[in-house]
Amino acid sequence: ASNKKLLILPGDGIGPEVMREVRRVIDWMGRRRAVSFDIDEGIVGGASIDAQGTPITDETVAKAKAADAVLFGSVGGPKWDSLPFEQRPELGILRLRKDLGLFANLRPALVMDPLVEASSLKADIVRGVDIMVVRESTGGVYFGEPRGVETLPDGKRRGFDTDVYHEDEIARVARVAFDLARKRRNKVTSVEKANVMQSGRLWRAVVGEIQKAEYPDVQLENMYADNCAMQLCSRPKQFDVILGSNLFGDVLSDLAAALTGSLGMLPSATLGAVDPTTGKRHALYEPIHGSAPDIAGKGIANPLAQILSFAMLLRWSFGMEEDAVLLESAVGKVLAGGLRTADIMQQGMARVGTSVMGEAVVREL
Amino acid sequence: ASNKKLLILPGDGIGPEVMREVRRVIDWMGRRRAVSFDIDEGIVGGASIDAQGTPITDETVAKAKAADAVLFGSVGGPKWDSLPFEQRPELGILRLRKDLGLFANLRPALVMDPLVEASSLKADIVRGVDIMVVRESTGGVYFGEPRGVETLPDGKRRGFDTDVYHEDEIARVARVAFDLARKRRNKVTSVEKANVMQSGRLWRAVVGEIQKAEYPDVQLENMYADNCAMQLCSRPKQFDVILGSNLFGDVLSDLAAALTGSLGMLPSATLGAVDPTTGKRHALYEPIHGSAPDIAGKGIANPLAQILSFAMLLRWSFGMEEDAVLLESAVGKVLAGGLRTADIMQQGMARVGTSVMGEAVVREL
Ligand SMILES: CC(C)[C@H](C(=O)O)[C@@H](O)C(=O)O
Numbered sequence: 001a002s003n004k005k006l007l008i009l010p011g012d013g014i015g016p017e018v019m020r021e022v023r024r025v026i027d028w029m030g031r032r033r034a035v036s037f038d039i040d041e042g043i044v045g046g047a048s049i050d051a052q053g054t055p056i057t058d059e060t061v062a063k064a065k066a067a068d069a070v071l072f073g074s075v076g077g078p079k080w081d082s083l084p085f086e087q088r089p090e091l092g093i094l095r096l097r098k099d100l101g102l103f104a105n106l107r108p109a110l111v112m113d114p115l116v117e118a119s120s121l122k123a124d125i126v127r128g129v130d131i132m133v134v135r136e137s138t139g140g141v142y143f144g145e146p147r148g149v150e151t152l153p154d155g156k157r158r159g160f161d162t163d164v165y166h167e168d169e170i171a172r173v174a175r176v177a178f179d180l181a182r183k184r185r186n187k188v189t190s191v192e193k194a195n196v197m198q199s200g201r202l203w204r205a206v207v208g209e210i211q212k213a214e215y216p217d218v219q220l221e222n223m224y225a226d227n228c229a230m231q232l233c234s235r236p237k238q239f240d241v242i243l244g245s246n247l248f249g250d251v252l253s254d255l256a257a258a259l260t261g262s263l264g265m266l267p268s269a270t271l272g273a274v275d276p277t278t279g280k281r282h283a284l285y286e287p288i289h290g291s292a293p294d295i296a297g298k299g300i301a302n303p304l305a306q307i308l309s310f311a312m313l314l315r316w317s318f319g320m321e322e323d324a325v326l327l328e329s330a331v332g333k334v335l336a337g338g339l340r341t342a343d344i345m346q347q348g349m350a351r352v353g354t355s356v357m358g359e360a361v362v363r364e365l
Numbered sequence: 366a367s368n369k370k371l372l373i374l375p376g377d378g379i380g381p382e383v384m385r386e387v388r389r390v391i392d393w394m395g396r397r398r399a400v401s402f403d404i405d406e407g408i409v410g411g412a413s414i415d416a417q418g419t420p421i422t423d424e425t426v427a428k429a430k431a432a433d434a435v436l437f438g439s440v441g442g443p444k445w446d447s448l449p450f451e452q453r454p455e456l457g458i459l460r461l462r463k464d465l466g467l468f469a470n471l472r473p474a475l476v477m478d479p480l481v482e483a484s485s486l487k488a489d490i491v492r493g494v495d496i497m498v499v500r501e502s503t504g505g506v507y508f509g510e511p512r513g514v515e516t517l518p519d520g521k522r523r524g525f526d527t528d529v530y531h532e533d534e535i536a537r538v539a540r541v542a543f544d545l546a547r548k549r550r551n552k553v554t555s556v557e558k559a560n561v562m563q564s565g566r567l568w569r570a571v572v573g574e575i576q577k578a579e580y581p582d583v584q585l586e587n588m589y590a591d592n593c594a595m596q597l598c599s600r601p602k603q604f605d606v607i608l609g610s611n612l613f614g615d616v617l618s619d620l621a622a623a624l625t626g627s628l629g630m631l632p633s634a635t636l637g638a639v640d641p642t643t644g645k646r647h648a649l650y651e652p653i654h655g656s657a658p659d660i661a662g663k664g665i666a667n668p669l670a671q672i673l674s675f676a677m678l679l680r681w682s683f684g685m686e687e688d689a690v691l692l693e694s695a696v697g698k699v700l701a702g703g704l705r706t707a708d709i710m711q712q713g714m715a716r717v718g719t720s721v722m723g724e725a726v727v728r729e730l
């Protein structure tokens with residue numbers, strides 16, 4: 001049994017179809033392990049714009065705040081591309097991050113052995129890659145003010161954004177990175193452009209101070225963002241934990257994900273601060289992949305990233321380590337058994353669709 | 366003969382040693398092709414800090430303005446890492462870009478056939494890759510005001526930068542990209558984060574307007590920066606010209622360079638506006654690779670990027686197409702002959718140092 005409150009937000013594109021496979025897993029858990037959750041489901045992104053005129057309603061944000069964890073699909077698609085800036089589907093996820101204070105976005109890039117060949121990189125370059133990108137996710141240029149597009153007296157336009165960090169914002173996400181490194185290979189690579197950006201200069205200083213004062217046992221390396229992109233591509237195994245701002249974390253985590261060659265496999269978590277009285281923290285789990293409008297509705301999307309996001313949720317928000325391991329090893333067995341969705345298809349394997357993949361995971365459970 | 370004015374700025378790290386090999390080429394041109402230049406040499410970056418207390422003097426900037434072209438090495442190194450922000454070696458190149466109005470930084474990422482195996486990516490993914498990144502280089506977050514690190518009343522620090530673009534800045538660099546695309550494979554991928562940044566939203570709008578009004582024959586694709594990083598890693602052949610802001614262009618051009626696996630081979634050019642009366646434009650040429658302090662002084666650096674930067678200079682600033690082709694094909698022959706510096710070494714090839722490589726190029730000329 002479990003009275004944990006779970007909010008499910010499938011979103012747009014392939015979101016609903018991959019989320020269906022998680023539902024299958026949840027049903028199995030209810031039947032076989034007698035675990036049940038207090039589940040609510042909501043709409044977000046383009047789906048919410050269509051039905052409610054806004055990418056996310058206050059009511060949905062309130063539900064997310066009340067939940068023990070949020071399982072998120074993905075948002076966006078060409079249908080909503082021409083909407084004004086203030087009405088984009090992306091605001092659904094951006095508002096959740098901001099309003100729930102989800103400042104630490106954890107994006108693992110893991111190369112699973114059976115999928116080494118799915119990478120565009122050579123096998124010996126990527127075999128064994130296991131990187132955790134920790135991206136700051138409630139600050140920086142994503143939310144900094146002032147921002148806008150203004151028309152100057154001569155009729156010409158000027159667009160501007162502010163990339164800004166307070167030292168406390170840097171310190172708390174740095175601690176998340178150092179804590180994770182301690183449970184991994186004890187190394188943090190902190191990424192910025194301290195050679196050209198003032199916020200980057202502060203970033204480097206604060207991360208260095210936190211390491212010195214609180215994590216002298218963890219190795220800290222500072223790297224410029226351009227060099228990090230280069231190194232990820234040429235020697236990815238050098239990295240353990242990569243720490244970056246909202247913007248650099250966005251680009252570099254996508255790159256790290258891409259080099260595994262199995263984007264459709266990668267989950268992520270976004271965590272808030274631990275409440276000192278309840279010991280709880282807000283958390284949202286979502287696949288790294290987006291809404292993939294080009295393949296939505298075709299039944300060919302890979303549901304494993306969404307399923308593995310749910311496994312992360314079980315482990316980190318619900319304290320159900322055993323069930324998380326069970327689910328992750330079921331996914332491992334399905335892959336070892338040769339089933340592949342189109343995105344990770346290789347010669348000699350059996351190509352299957354979304355629901356066959358989901359069923360196979362349940363069968364292995 | 367030629368009375369073209371050339372300013373040579375070797376800079377720091379491996380800069381001086383790779384520049385020496387260009388001098389060898391210039392000497393050969395004087396002896397064999399009776400071409401001579403009006404050459405001046407200056408110091409910049411850490412070398413200038415050490416000798417003159419500033420990363421670049423006004424006098425050197427004035428010389429650069431007076432020159433028909435600048436051949437630049439690279440700046441920076443651990444020796445100067447702890448200097449205050451206002452005194453970094455990087456300011457040498459940043460000030461040259463800004464003061465000479467060098468707004469279009471052209472960074473080709475070309476996979477040469479004999480070097481396909483040097484890439485960390487699989488041969489079939491990178492064979493034939495030929496990308497030109499056009500990076501805006503006098504605006505954006507590199508120069509935007511306000512910027513700074515301030516101490517708040519409670520003693521805490523806050524660092525901030527402004528990413529800002531005027532529509533004219535976007536338009537002029539977009540035109541450079543579209544013009545280049547017309548001479549290539551007719552496609553421009555314009556990169557931003559229009560889904561989260563206001564300057565990105567203006568960027569996308571203006572690039573679209575220029576394409577519609579002036580380049581309807583060129584294909585324009587808009588792509589988010591995170592997705593572009595991903596696509597560069599997984600399917601680089603889809604790209605022809607990539608257009609981005611100063612910051613996105615910095616990161617994505619380094620990534621594009623890295624995936625070729627032969628960073629030590631890649632030249633770049635940074636161009637100013639054409640003066641309507643003289644028909645001239647300021648231009649600076651430099652290798653993509655940095656000062657590589659770890660290998661500086663060892664005589665093992667690859668001089669080919671610096672030599673190929675000089676070839677670009679001959680072609681674009683001095684109108685010496687024939688000499689440029691001669692030099693580029695000499696480089697091709699040296700590689701075909703099996704010589705390799707350490708960075709591009711492969712089995713079965715002959716490993717050589719900086720000066721042997723430079724001599725070999727002159728021998729092929
Ligand atoms: C959907 C969008 C706002 C988003 C971002 O840029 O953060 C996406 O790229 C991501 O990484 O989750």
Ligand SMILES: CC(C)[C@H](C(=O)O)[C@@H](O)C(=O)O
Nearest residue numbers: 195196226455456458459615
């Ligand atoms: C040296 C430095 C200022 C620079 C930059 O960020 O522009 C470098 O990375 C480059 O790309 O030329």
